Amino acid sequence: xxxxxxxxxxxxxxxxxxxxxxxxxxxxxxxxxxxxxxxxxxxxxxxxxxxxxxxxxxxxxxxxxxxxxxxxxxxxxxxxxxxxxxxxxxxxxxxxxxxxxxxxxxxxxxxxxxxxxxxxxxxxxxxxxxxxxxxxxxxxxxxxxxxxxxxxxxxxxxxxxxxxxxxxxxxxxxxxxxxxxxxxxxxxxxxxxxxxxxxxxxxxxxxxxxxxxxxxxxxxxxxxxxxxxxxxxxxxxxxxxxxxxxxxxxxxxxxxxxxxxxxxxxxxxxxxxxxxxxxxxxxxxxxxxxxxxxxxxxxxxxxxxxxxxxxxxxxxxxxxxxxxxxxxxxxxxxxxxxxxxxxxxxxxxxxxxxxxxxxxxxxxxxxx
Amino acid sequence: xxxxxxxxxxxxxxxxxxxxxxxxxxxxxxxxxxxxxxxxxxxxxxxxxxxxxxxxxxxxxxxxxxxxxxxxxxxxxxxxxxxxxxxxxxxxxxxxxxxxxxxxxxxxxxxxxxxxxxxxxxxxxxxxxxxxxxxxxxxxxxxxxxxxxxxxxxxxxxxxxxxxxxxxxxxxxxxxxxxxxxxxxxxxxxxxxxxxxxxxxxxxxxxxxxxxxxxxxxxxxxxxxxxxxxxxxxxxxxxxxxxxxxxxxxxxxxxxxxxxxxxxxxxxxxxxxxxxxxxxxxxxxxxxxxxxxxxxxxxxxxxxxxxxxxxxxxxxxxxxxxxxxxxxxxxxxxxxxxxxxxxxxxxxxxxxxxxxxxxxxxxxxxxxxxxx
Ligand SMILES: Cc1ncc(C[n+]2csc(CCOP(=O)(O)OP(=O)(O)O)c2C)c(N)n1
Ligand SMILES: [Mg+2]
Numbered sequence: 140x141x142x143x144x145x146x147x148x149x150x151x152x153x154x155x156x157x158x159x160x161x162x163x164x165x166x167x168x169x170x171x172x173x174x175x176x177x178x179x180x181x182x183x184x185x186x187x188x189x190x191x192x193x194x195x196x197x198x199x200x201x202x203x204x205x206x207x208x209x210x211x212x213x214x215x216x217x218x219x220x221x222x223x224x225x226x227x228x229x230x231x232x233x234x235x236x237x238x239x240x241x242x243x244x245x246x247x248x249x250x251x252x253x254x255x256x257x258x259x260x261x262x263x264x265x266x267x268x269x270x271x272x273x274x275x276x277x278x279x280x281x282x283x284x285x286x287x288x289x290x291x292x293x294x295x296x297x298x299x300x301x302x303x304x305x306x307x308x309x310x311x312x313x314x315x316x317x318x319x320x321x322x323x324x325x326x327x328x329x330x331x332x333x334x335x336x337x338x339x340x341x342x343x344x345x346x347x348x349x350x351x352x353x354x355x356x357x358x359x360x361x362x363x364x365x366x367x368x369x370x371x372x373x374x375x376x377x378x379x380x381x382x383x384x385x386x387x388x389x390x391x392x393x394x395x396x397x398x399x400x401x402x403x404x405x406x407x408x409x410x411x412x413x414x415x416x417x418x419x420x421x422x423x424x425x426x427x428x429x430x431x432x433x434x435x436x437x438x439x440x441x442x443x444x445x446x447x448x449x450x451x452x453x454x455x456x457x458x459x460x461x462x463x464x465x466x467x468x469x470x471x472x473x474x475x476x477x478x479x480x481x482x483x484x485x486x487x488x489x490x491x492x493x494x495x496x497x498x499x500x501x502x503x504x505x506x507x
Numbered sequence: 508x509x510x511x512x513x514x515x516x517x518x519x520x521x522x523x524x525x526x527x528x529x530x531x532x533x534x535x536x537x538x539x540x541x542x543x544x545x546x547x548x549x550x551x552x553x554x555x556x557x558x559x560x561x562x563x564x565x566x567x568x569x570x571x572x573x574x575x576x577x578x579x580x581x582x583x584x585x586x587x588x589x590x591x592x593x594x595x596x597x598x599x600x601x602x603x604x605x606x607x608x609x610x611x612x613x614x615x616x617x618x619x620x621x622x623x624x625x626x627x628x629x630x631x632x633x634x635x636x637x638x639x640x641x642x643x644x645x646x647x648x649x650x651x652x653x654x655x656x657x658x659x660x661x662x663x664x665x666x667x668x669x670x671x672x673x674x675x676x677x678x679x680x681x682x683x684x685x686x687x688x689x690x691x692x693x694x695x696x697x698x699x700x701x702x703x704x705x706x707x708x709x710x711x712x713x714x715x716x717x718x719x720x721x722x723x724x725x726x727x728x729x730x731x732x733x734x735x736x737x738x739x740x741x742x743x744x745x746x747x748x749x750x751x752x753x754x755x756x757x758x759x760x761x762x763x764x765x766x767x768x769x770x771x772x773x774x775x776x777x778x779x780x781x782x783x784x785x786x787x788x789x790x791x792x793x794x795x796x797x798x799x800x801x802x803x804x805x806x807x808x809x810x811x812x813x814x815x816x817x818x819x820x821x822x823x824x825x826x827x828x829x830x831x832x833x834x835x836x837x838x839x840x841x842x843x844x845x846x847x848x849x850x851x852x853x854x855x856x857x858x859x860x861x862x863x864x865x866x867x868x869x870x871x872x873x874x875x876x877x878x879x
Contacts, residue, residue, distance in 0.1 A: 289623020
């Protein structure tokens with residue numbers, strides 16, 4: 140008796156992360172798996188957006204420390220992955236973000252107050268997913284990877300020219316839903332791109348206690364899908380890899396896993412204490428790989444950026460920060476009656492009765 | 508009477524230690540034939556024939572697939588095999604594998620991807636192979652399916668139907684007989700439906716699929732082979748409404764899914780002792796039809812609820828509490844729960860001692876002080 144041996148290709152990602160622009164701002168000689176470096180015009184746009192989201196993250200973190208927001212998980216240091224991946228999306232594509240990915244939502248065009256509504260405590264999701272083609276940020280880890288897969292499956296069944304992109308973290312990669320999503324997406328060949336932001340920590344747990352694998356991108360091979368490992372702090376590499384993967388998906392060639400090697404510069408959220416699990420030298424070490432510095436160096440060398448442009452972008456960032464402050468300094472209107480409004484499509488008598496209880500309490504307390 | 512081929516109650520491909528139990532199935536289907544025929548007779552059209560619950564469910568899926576292109580059916584073994592209970596039999600052949608297909612074997616994956624599909628305009632109908640095998644999907648059902656509409660202020664609806672074969676009395680091995688309804692009914696955002704007979708199975712499933720809210724549709728396994736003479740399509744009382752299926756004046760017995768049969772038999776036995784028992788089939792567990800049930804309880808002044816799930820923290824606790832709150836001055840006695848014991852569902856040789864029986868219900872009713 141013989142057992143059939145599959146003859147289809149099964150390849151592991153290259154060990155060296157794909158990178159175009161090194162930490163020194165110069166082109167690297169790393170193999171790039173057939174990907175091409177984006178144009179200077181594209182890179183200039185990515186530079187601008189990264190500067191904006193860094194300022195956004197700093198401003199929101201600051202406001203959170205002042206007590207304006209209940210909690211905030213910043214993606215400072217991860218701007219290249221957030222911006223590079225999201226910018227690669229076409230308008231028809233859908234984004235499936237996590238709590239970490241406000242920067243991605245900002246890049247997708249969601250207004251500041253609508254992104255921050257959840258963290259300010261106004262409502263669990265402040266924006267209309269259909270308007271921005273972005274699902275509400277998921278907090279239960281890895282669950283959104285399945286939504287992205289199902290959404291893409293529907294797009295495929297309907298023959299739509301759309302793909303989905305979902306972010307997940309190194310910690311989330313250990314969840315069962317990640318396995319199920321990778322597998323479903325590959326079996327169904329859905330147009331889904333999994334952008335795994337390996338920022339080295341899940342709250343306090345370091346990567347080496349999360350996995351014994353050489354790299355997370357290796358997992359893709361086990362699902363029969365391509366896996367890439369990119370320098371997640373090189374926005375050129377992220378943008379090129381994600382663009383190609385989205386294109387693959389839209390062409391009917393199925394999902395892709397892209398592991399972005401990066402580092403969470405801030406604490407997990409404002410209520411975390413990173414001194415308990417990592418030392419200052421480590422954070423210092425990662426500063427040399429900063430995604431914005433290297434791109435600025437590169438674009439200055441190529442002539443696409445000069446002092447005036449840099450100043451203009453910095454000014455735009457300050458304008459954005461001011462708008463964040465304005466938005467968060469206004470008290471959001473919350474209506475207690477809305478507690479009952481959206482639970483069911485079909486109204487329920489019992490809920491109407493409970494609403495009356497609340498209305499009576501409100502009336503007694505002198506609320507309009 | 509024989510069990511229809513392919514609808515063997517205990518065929519779980521994953522547990523081949525399970526023997527075919529013809530007796531249980533035959534008994535279940537024989538009970539079905541006699542009891543509901545007299546209790547509630549839905550309009551039988553010209554082409555009326557004998558229809559099992561599985562057949563009625565199958566036809567509901569077929570008609571929904573035919574009427575609405577966005578309806579999709581997927582899950583474990585629902586395609587080629589037609590499901591381990593054959594509820595989806597023939598659908599893949601009829602509608603093709605883009606509408607009806609076998610998914611990888613992962614329940615969280617099934618619900619999670621159904622959520623994504625529903626966000627993108629589809630109306631997925633998914634099957635959890637057995638009650639206890641829905642638990643891997645608990646997070647997706649409770650944290651996402653139930654909540655997404657509320658989180659997005661009604662901007663995203665999830666018209667998903669989650670079919671769960673549930674409850675015992677089929678001689679199933681461990682994990683094949685759970686009654687998980689209280690997990691779902693205590694979750695805001697979910698609608699929980701459970702038919703007790705073929706006509707309702709058809710009508711309620713059609714309505715569940717058409718609903719814009721996520722519905723947990725719980726199918727009582729022991730009733731799968733129950734037959735009823737009817738012609739499909741059939742429209743019964745609307746979803747979200749309970750139904751008085753036998754009138755009485757002394758006691759209201761509340762039941763749903765598998766225990767409706769027990770309630771009807773109890774009413775029959777009670778009548779022999781001069782006790783007039785009204786039976787209500789709840790049909791939809793969430794929302795609870797306060798109006799219909801309270802009206803009956805005010806009339807009879809006594810009520811008991813029967814379910815297979817363990818008593819503590821079970822669905823009956825909620826029902827007893829809310830009926831008492833709303834009807835206290837009308838009541839002559841405390842509302843009773845006749846439920847499973849507070850133990851894990853037992854192995855096949857012991858389940859007859861666990862399940863609420865007619866005798867146990869009658870004993871409970873006798874425990875009331877009837878002199879009042
Ligand atoms: C299912 C689940 N378990 C636990 C948590 C609590 N939690 C929130 S974030 C987090 C760490 C996640 O780490 P990672 O996936 O690496 O993402 P990162 O925060 O680094 O972006 C944990 C444990 C959760 N949100 N969901
Ligand atoms: Mg992490």
